[in-house]
Amino acid sequence: xxxxxxxxxxxxxxFLQEHQVSKNETQIEQHSHDxxxxxxxxxxxxxxxxxxxxxxxxxxVANAYQTPITPYGLGTSLEGHVIPYDHGITIDFSxxxxxxxxxxxxxxxxxxxxxxxxxxxxxxKKYGLFFTVDPGADATLGGMAATNASGTTSVxxxxxxxxxxxLEVVLADGEIIHxxxxxxxxxxxxxxxxxxxxxxxxxxxxxxxxxxxxxIPEHIVAARASFPSxxxxxxxxxxxxxxxxxxxxxxxxxxxxxxxxxxxSETRYQEQPTLxxxxxxxxxxxxxxxxxxxxxxxxxxxxxxxxxKDNAARNRLWEARHNLAYAYVHGNPGKKxxxxxxxxPISELAGAIEHAREKVNELELNGGITGHVGDGNYHILLMMxxxxxxxVNKAEQLNEQIVDYALQRGGTCTGEHGVGLGKxxxxxxxxxxxxxxxxxxxxxxxxxxxxxxxxxxxxxxxxL
Amino acid sequence: xxxxxxxxxxxxxxFLQEHQVSKNETQIEQHSHDxxxxxxxxxxxxxxxxxxxxxxxxxxVANAYQTPITPYGLGTSLEGHVIPYDHGITIDFSxxxxxxxxxxxxxxxxxxxxxxxxxxxxxxKKYGLFFTVDPGADATLGGMAATNASGTTSVxxxxxxxxxxxLEVVLADGEIIHxxxxxxxxxxxxxxxxxxxxxxxxxxxxxxxxxxxxxIPEHIVAARASFPSxxxxxxxxxxxxxxxxxxxxxxxxxxxxxxxxxxxSETRYQEQPTLxxxxxxxxxxxxxxxxxxxxxxxxxxxxxxxxxKDNAARNRLWEARHNLAYAYVHGNPGKKxxxxxxxxPISELAGAIEHAREKVNELELNGGITGHVGDGNYHILLMMxxxxxxxVNKAEQLNEQIVDYALQRGGTCTGEHGVGLGKxxxxxxxxxxxxxxxxxxxxxxxxxxxxxxxxxxxxxxxxL
Numbered sequence: 001x002x003x004x005x006x007x008x009x010x011x012x013x014x015f016l017q018e019h020q021v022s023k024n025e026t027q028i029e030q031h032s033h034d035x036x037x038x039x040x041x042x043x044x045x046x047x048x049x050x051x052x053x054x055x056x057x058x059x060x061v062a063n064a065y066q067t068p069i070t071p072y073g074l075g076t077s078l079e080g081h082v083i084p085y086d087h088g089i090t091i092d093f094s095x096x097x098x099x100x101x102x103x104x105x106x107x108x109x110x111x112x113x114x115x116x117x118x119x120x121x122x123x124x125k126k127y128g129l130f131f132t133v134d135p136g137a138d139a140t141l142g143g144m145a146a147t148n149a150s151g152t153t154s155v156x157x158x159x160x161x162x163x164x165x166x167l168e169v170v171l172a173d174g175e176i177i178h179x180x181x182x183x184x185x186x187x188x189x190x191x192x193x194x195x196x197x198x199x200x201x202x203x204x205x206x207x208x209x210x211x212x213x214x215x216i217p218e219h220i221v222a223a224r225a226s227f228p229s230x231x232x233x234x235x236x237x238x239x240x241x242x243x244x245x246x247x248x249x250x251x252x253x254x255x256x257x258x259x260x261x262x263x264x265s266e267t268r269y270q271e272q273p274t275l276x277x278x279x280x281x282x283x284x285x286x287x288x289x290x291x292x293x294x295x296x297x298x299x300x301x302x303x304x305x306x307x308x309k310d311n312a313a314r315n316r317l318w319e320a321r322h323n324l325a326y327a328y329v330h331g332n333p334g335k336k337x338x339x340x341x342x343x344x345p346i347s348e349l350a351g352a353i354e355h356a357r358e359k360v361n362e363l364e365l366n367g368g369i370t371g372h373v374g375d376g377n378y379h380i381l382l383m384m385x386x387x388x389x390x391x392v393n394k395a396e397q398l399n400e401q402i403v404d405y406a407l408q409r410g411g412t413c414t415g416e417h418g419v420g421l422g423k424x425x426x427x428x429x430x431x432x433x434x435x436x437x438x439x440x441x442x443x444x445x446x447x448x449x450x451x452x453x454x455x456x457x458x459x460x461x462x463x464l
Numbered sequence: 465x466x467x468x469x470x471x472x473x474x475x476x477x478x479f480l481q482e483h484q485v486s487k488n489e490t491q492i493e494q495h496s497h498d499x500x501x502x503x504x505x506x507x508x509x510x511x512x513x514x515x516x517x518x519x520x521x522x523x524x525v526a527n528a529y530q531t532p533i534t535p536y537g538l539g540t541s542l543e544g545h546v547i548p549y550d551h552g553i554t555i556d557f558s559x560x561x562x563x564x565x566x567x568x569x570x571x572x573x574x575x576x577x578x579x580x581x582x583x584x585x586x587x588x589k590k591y592g593l594f595f596t597v598d599p600g601a602d603a604t605l606g607g608m609a610a611t612n613a614s615g616t617t618s619v620x621x622x623x624x625x626x627x628x629x630x631l632e633v634v635l636a637d638g639e640i641i642h643x644x645x646x647x648x649x650x651x652x653x654x655x656x657x658x659x660x661x662x663x664x665x666x667x668x669x670x671x672x673x674x675x676x677x678x679x680i681p682e683h684i685v686a687a688r689a690s691f692p693s694x695x696x697x698x699x700x701x702x703x704x705x706x707x708x709x710x711x712x713x714x715x716x717x718x719x720x721x722x723x724x725x726x727x728x729s730e731t732r733y734q735e736q737p738t739l740x741x742x743x744x745x746x747x748x749x750x751x752x753x754x755x756x757x758x759x760x761x762x763x764x765x766x767x768x769x770x771x772x773k774d775n776a777a778r779n780r781l782w783e784a785r786h787n788l789a790y791a792y793v794h795g796n797p798g799k800k801x802x803x804x805x806x807x808x809p810i811s812e813l814a815g816a817i818e819h820a821r822e823k824v825n826e827l828e829l830n831g832g833i834t835g836h837v838g839d840g841n842y843h844i845l846l847m848m849x850x851x852x853x854x855x856v857n858k859a860e861q862l863n864e865q866i867v868d869y870a871l872q873r874g875g876t877c878t879g880e881h882g883v884g885l886g887k888x889x890x891x892x893x894x895x896x897x898x899x900x901x902x903x904x905x906x907x908x909x910x911x912x913x914x915x916x917x918x919x920x921x922x923x924x925x926x927x928l
Contacts, residue, residue: 185839186876194625284748
């Protein structure tokens with residue numbers, strides 16, 4: 001076929017309305033980057049489907065034209081997932097933003113992919129329910145499934161993959177499938193839910209999601225605990241987990257990051273390595289957990305532990321924690337954010353964070369360490385001047401060293417941000433021969449390689 | 465290639481010792497069936513590898529000869545998974561039965577596939593740890609991963625798939641891969657862990673497993689609650705879940721099954737629809753949960769609730785529950801066991817069980833209903849006279865009706881037993897177009913279709 005770009009536009013316009021297909025400069029620019037340091041690259045067209053059938057029709061056209069497809073939620077990704085390096089069509093899911101069904105009795109909700117986390121929680125509150133996965137950014141549910149997002153509450157409730165019961169997916173040929181069912185568990189067929197969660201738009205476009213939600217806990221207590229060193233804080237977390245305390249959140253924020261928090265959020269928290277903690281449960285069990293935790297942190301030289309029992313103070317605490325990345329961006333105008341994202345077995349966490357701090361200091365970089373330490377997942381937040389090749393080079397060296405350290409100890413190069421473009425170079429090192437299995441699956445499901453090219457797995461064609 | 469069976473034997477003997485390759489009649493017979501009603505079929509050879517390298521070499525030979533491979537744990541499967549309908553080589557993993565490593569601090573354990581559940585728990589007890597997945601049978605860990613086993617504790621701790629962090633797998637060409645890492649969570653690459661868990665030996669042979677274990681709970685309380693009807697019992701379960709009680713086990717055993725339990729286990733439990741319950745936690749929280757549960761079951765006409773706080777009585781209770789299938793087999797000499805295994809959303813459970821009882825009565829079958837009702841998973845246990853075509857036909861009709869009911873309500877045809885041969889006929893109905901995706905994955909990873917033929921997915925070749 002020898003079809004031009006304008007033919008493509010005309011073809012899409014046969015079933016999409018004018019406002020649904022955009023070549024508008026602002027739209028093109030907005031869909032050419034994410035929230036990270038990764039280089040921008042524009043799509044040729046942005047489309048705004050309003051139904052699964054429209055997505056299917058768009059993908060069929062793209063397939064016929066061999067045009068790349070990049071699914072787009074809100075662009076909050078940190079590894080370039082939504083940047084269309086091979087141009088083509090970006091599918092923006094913002095118009096597919098309905099909460100379709102809340103099945104209270106089953107603790108299930110069905111949504112379109114463009115629904116955001118905060119929109120969903122607002123709706124769920126009416127039913128006394130909440131959605132647990134909390135990556136900080138107010139991402140779309142489609143995007144969160146595509147990257148297997150997680151965050152502060154995963155230590156208790158699990159990651160995105162643990163919540164998903166069923167996805168509706170449009171495949172590379174436009175066929176529509178369902179990857180699961182509404183049953184709590186199943187041993188029927190290969191588990192496609194978990195394959196498509198985290199596949200970053202490289203195997204299909206998610207057009208509907210059904211997943212687990214939870215009853216709002218009877219009691220919630222949050223706390224801030226400060227320690228003389230990061231090491232003390234991390235050792236305290238390991239002891240809390242060892243003791244079997246069913247902690248709901250346990251976040252580390254180091255000293256430089258506490259300074260950023262206070263500056264941005266206008267809080268006056270102590271500028272010491274700090275754990276932000278949260279407990280969920282019935283009152284009796286929770287009081288027991290809280291007392292036990294107090295003893296444990298005291299054993300690890302905790303200097304102060306402050307509890308926030310009322311809603312407002314608790315929300316302020318978590319908002320401050322969530323705004324940390326924005327605090328760095330805000331505090332460093334003109335610079336771009338790079339965040340490392342390794343996850344290590346908990347027994348290796350203290351060593352890993354110590355190593356990370358050493359490397360940051362050695363390279364004379366300005367970086368804060370924070371993390372979902374109950375999962376062994378931590379981040380170094382770096383603000384880079386992209387025009388300073390020396391600084392960029394150092395940041396890349398750091399990332400490399402952090403990843404190597406983690407992989408040598410049974411860890412992973414990305415705990416929650418995903419591979420996108422940024423972590424592709426580590427896939428062979430992490431997965432070895434298993435990467436061949438991933439490539440085979442990719443080619444079996446997307447033989448023309450039109451789905452989010454240059455992301456997650458290496459591909460045979462080299463169009464870049 | 466035109467290679468005979470005796471060439472195959474000689475080829476295997478170049479790297480396996482005499483006792484590792486068997487044509488012995490007893491061995492062949494033992495590996496020709498599982499614990500269910502499915503028709504027996506013998507392998508040509510049974511091999512007993514002692515290392516991953518030996519498994520790899522065996523699969524390479526099988527690949528060269530295009531000989532089918534069937535992995536075998538202990539043969540406790542219920543859908544014919546281990547029956548070699550296309551003959552060839554059965555790989556018996558009983559000699560790969562070592563607990564390789566217990567990583568206490570990480571709550572992880574690494575084992576060979578032939579380790580059994582009870583063997584593992586005996587070892588873990590030394591560390592104050594336990595393995596949660598509890599399908600009743602003392603299956604091997606390799607088999608449990610292959611079928612995504614679950615059981616009584618899944619309502620709290622999840623199924624086999626939720627525990628697995630990494631598998632070592634020998635692929636169809638003999639290559640050895642690792643499907644995951646030791647990290648608690650990862651967004652790196654496609655999730656191969658969940659793809660291989662539940663793949664029933666059709667994508668590769670599991671040669672090593674690393675998975676999650678838990679600290680033995682501080683306090684455990686078990687209980688038996690009797691109800692006037694199954695419906696009351698099921699509604700009580702739904703209310704317990706709705707109330708957010710973090711119940712660790714909640715099993716339904718109906719009246720006919722309680723009679724079988726008492727006969728086989730020499731217990732004197734009340735012969736009424738009964739819930740077997742268990743609570744895990746700290747003392748304070750657990751007392752609260754227990755009191756709350758008492759109120760809830762009372763609201764659902766519970767006639768008697770008895771608590772077992774000491775270890776011995778608790779173990780007796782669960783042993784009686786676990787021996788239920790054996791109780792049926794024992795009480796019906798000469799007959800074969802068929803067990804339905806659907807799982808439905810919890811909101812549909814009461815209706816599903818009522819429908820099941822009606823159908824059993826309509827067909828004048830003799831069947832007990834039991835199940836992991838907290839997950840929406842229930843079983844009808846039927847003892848069939850395989851020489852009575854009318855009885856077999858009725859049992860098949862029943863299975864069909866039960867599956868249809870479940871699928872129409874968002875359920876699955878198998879909650880935990882797997883597809884094997886028995887549930888293949890429902891795969892198209894359950895998965896629709898998604899079955900094409902499964903077939904593509906199967907062919908991409910096993911193009912010669914030597915891995916456990918005639919199981920789980922339809923295959924292109926029809927050799928049967």
